[in-house]
Structures are given as C-alpha cells and as structure tokens.
Amino acid sequence: MDHYAVAIYFLAGIGWLYAWRAIVGYDWLRQVPLLWVAFIGCLFVLAVNIFLAFFSSVPDFATELPIYNYVETNATTVAGLTLAIAIFVVVTFDKEVHVLGTTTARKFLWLTLWAFLFAVVGCLPLYWVPERTGWLTVLRHLKTVPFTYSLFILSSAMIVFLYETRHHVEEEVGGGRGEPGSRRPHIHTPAAVMPPHR
Numbered sequence: 001m002d003h004y005a006v007a008i009y010f011l012a013g014i015g016w017l018y019a020w021r022a023i024v025g026y027d028w029l030r031q032v033p034l035l036w037v038a039f040i041g042c043l044f045v046l047a048v049n050i051f052l053a054f055f056s057s058v059p060d061f062a063t064e065l066p067i068y069n070y071v072e073t074n075a076t077t078v079a080g081l082t083l084a085i086a087i088f089v090v091v092t093f094d095k096e097v098h099v100l101g102t103t104t105a106r107k108f109l110w111l112t113l114w115a116f117l118f119a120v121v122g123c124l125p126l127y128w129v130p131e132r133t134g135w136l137t138v139l140r141h142l143k144t145v146p147f148t149y150s151l152f153i154l155s156s157a158m159i160v161f162l163y164e165t166r167h168h169v170e171e172e173v174g175g176g177r178g179e180p181g182s183r184r185p186h187i188h189t190p191a192a193v194m195p196p197h198r
Contacts, residue, residue, distance in 0.1 A: 004138045005053035012145040013046045019149060023114050024156055028107075034159050042152040049144075078150050079119035085157075086112045104164045111157035118150035 020026070020039055029035050086109065121143075 002053040002056050002137070004134075005056070005141050006050055008138070008141045008145065009046045009049045009053065012148070013043055013050075015145070016042050016046065016149065019153075023153060024111065028160075032160060032163050034163060035156055038152045038155040038159060041155070042148060045148055045152075076119075078147065078154070079116060082112055082116035082119055082150065082154055085154075086116055104160060108157050108160050108164075111153055111160065115150045115154035115157060118146040118153060121146040 024035065024039075029039060
C-alpha cells in the first residue's frame, strides 16, 4: 500500500471542499445543478486514487520518472488551454457580458483564471528532483492534486458558460424582454432588509 498517496489524496478531498466554497460557492450548486458533475467528479477521482493506492506499491525511480513526466506534460497542456481561454474572454469581455450577463461573465472569467493558477502550480518547473526511491512518487502525487483541481474548476467554468448560453438562446427564441442576463434564473439579488414597522 502506498501510504503517502492515501494521505495526500485524502487531504486533497478535504481541501477540495474548502476550495469549492472559496472559488465556486455552494450556492451555485443549487442555482446551476449541472455543477454537481464537476463537484462530485473531483471527489470521485480522488477517491479512486485512494482506492488504487491501497493495492499499489511505490515503483522504483526508473519506472516512476516517465509517469512523473506524463503528469508534467498534461498539467502544461491544461495551463496553456486555460490561459488561451482567459485571454479570449478578456479580449471579448463586452460580448461575453452581452450573452452571459455581467455577474456570470465575471464568474466565468474568475473560474478560468483559477483553473489556470492551479494548472501552473501543477506544472511548476523544479530544479531539484529527488533521487531516492519513493520521494519522486510523493512529488507526483502532490502535483497531481492541483492538476485535478484545475481540470474540474475549468469544467465548472464551461458548465456555467453553456448553462447561461442555453438560457440566453431560450430567451431569444421565446421573445424574452429586458437586457440579456436580466432574467437568469440563478442570479439572485438579495432583497433589502426593511426595518420593522412601528
């Protein structure tokens, strides 16, 4: 059993609960139900890693090195993809606001940038690579966590985009009135708290 992997992915699952609360927000799960796919998906991937760690052993250095490079390559790819999406959104932000509404457009950009940051953390170049058997495996597990976060935060951004685009199209087809984004079902403005009548 790979004890380090079990501990790392267990803590990553707890970290994901806090990361989701800080970055996405649990209220969005109610407002955009499809976001449950991204939220549960990340926990499922981490749980599978924990399950597999119970039946795996730490490979030797020669075997581990190609696997480590695989994680690095994938994280670099995701970082480049999210950066390209973020640049596109920034350049076309006025059009995104027209389609998505100001609140959702900002949320989409917020999620995309966070996905990029996690991907960058997952592919940070290291000048020191441990040569002892086992430590490179630990480093791979540690870098897999932000890589996994980035994938599902990026998925959340795509879900928000598709959800809002669908409602925008439905409003256009249904002849909805008002500004685009003004009738989004999941953007709630808190009602003002009125003082008690005396």
